Amino acid sequence: MRTARFWKELTKGIIVSNPVFVLALGLCPSLAVSGNLDNALGMSAGVLFVLLCSNIIISAIRKLVPNMVRIPVYIVIIATFVTIIGLVFQAYVPSLYESLGIYLSLIVVNCIILGRAEAFASRNGIVYSIADALGASIGFMLALVIIAFFRQILGTGGLSIFGFDLFTLPVLGDHPMLFFILPPGAFLVIGLLLALFKHTGVLKE
């Protein structure tokens, strides 16, 4: 029974309430860092770490925090973990840290994290909060990777990940559509994906 609920909390964040495509949360980073797969995966790793840690802590202290000041307390907890992940990235993957720029720090105001803290971790036990955090992060990563996949293929004519060239398309490789790397391309890809999901109804239960 417990395992069943664990899986239910985990899978709900991936498709049925996907943070980006269904709830339209965390749009700022999903547009800004989805230009290539490296940034998308780096950002997802950051969100996974922060969401997991903040959900665990918030769930553990949920009975101690007075209701009046809960939001500031949550924000400080989240900001602490964002600082930690920022320092870790700066030390071990400086190039990724450079290309993510202020968007890594801006995880602190990402609605997904505060949203999960407020809606789930502050009301449920630690184990289910872990499941919830994993689900929402995987859903976020999936969304970011899908968007980055299309933007990178169309915008650079090929796909490469952390320095490895996976493939280069014949014609597009020579004449990439730079438009998709630029900001308007991000809006276009997300808009079309949202319309596609709405039309086919794949994200419904």
Next chain:
Amino acid sequence: MNDNLFVVFVTMALINNFILVKFLGLCPFFGISKNIGNAVSMGIAVTLVMVIGSAITWLINHLVLIPYEIRYMNIVMFILVIAVMVQIVEMVIKRTNLTLYNALGIYLPLITTNCAVLGIALINDTGDYSFWTSLVAALGAGAGFSLVLIIMSGIRERLDTADVPKAMKGLPIAFMVAVLLSLAFIGFGGIV
């Protein structure tokens, strides 16, 4: 230095427009921009918080964080300052101008989690801007933010009556509008 301030303003407002080029503050952009009145109020409130926030975070950064070499605490400090400041602005507006307070309604507390406000504080920090440059940058970013919010709300008021394909209704068509606006703003790239 004086002529540079104008360049900073134009860069922040048009070339590096917060919504369309830097993707900061998208939640109010898609969530709130449904009528022009709300867009104007939201724009003014966010600009106000951004300018005051930049001033306070600059002072904290240069009087506390840098002298004591605890710059890595900037995110925690900035978000606390912003949260406290939004509360104070909310109380001041409530006492002095009740009509404006009612017009802004729920949007006021939500400014705390608006990426644009923390974004400008972090940009000022990473760019090592001087005090006045920070203020002008915040003012420019706020002006650009308000401009796009108002343009978008005007377009969306008309979209309500337009015949949009079923799958594109709501958020997808708003994204399509954003594509065209963003493309237009990319065109400002060469003016400075």
